[in-house]
Amino acid sequence: MVKVSVNRFVSTRVEAIRNDVEADIRRLRKRTISRLEEVFNVAARVARCRTGHQRINGKMTAIGLVQRKRWFRVAEHAALTIQCIASNIDEKEIRSRLNELKRAVDEAKATEQSRNKNNKQSSD
Numbered sequence: 001m002v003k004v005s006v007n008r009f010v011s012t013r014v015e016a017i018r019n020d021v022e023a024d025i026r027r028l029r030k031r032t033i034s035r036l037e038e039v040f041n042v043a044a045r046v047a048r049c050r051t052g053h054q055r056i057n058g059k060m061t062a063i064g065l066v067q068r069k070r071w072f073r074v075a076e077h078a079a080l081t082i083q084c085i086a087s088n089i090d091e092k093e094i095r096s097r098l099n100e101l102k103r104a105v106d107e108a109k110a111t112e113q114s115r116n117k118n119n120k121q122s123s124d
Contacts, residue, residue: 036082043075070108077101
């Protein structure tokens with residue numbers, strides 16, 4: 001029978017778990033940053049007038065200056081969140097940044113939807 005020190009066994013297992021967690025964190029961080037980069041690219045494209053129209057409720061509508069400003073704000077929040085995730089691992093701060101980004105996206109959507117409702121009412 002092979003004698004193995006309990007201390008050595010436990011420390012080896014803890015080190016293996018720590019390595020797994022570090023690898024998972026790196027993988028999660030990389031995946032999260034790539035998704036945020038996609039959000040940033042789309043929002044920046046809309047803000048820079050690369051996309052002139054978008055589909056809302058099945059209809060193509062023009063994107064106005066107010067919406068472009070709001071999408072610029074979405075791109076800004078996405079960039080700040082990417083920077084936060086790349087340099088920090090504080091889960092609370094990352095969650096707060098993601099909540100700010102969600103609020104900015106919801107605000108941009110709400111403006112577009114309200115504009116479409118106003119256009120509908122004025123045409124009736």
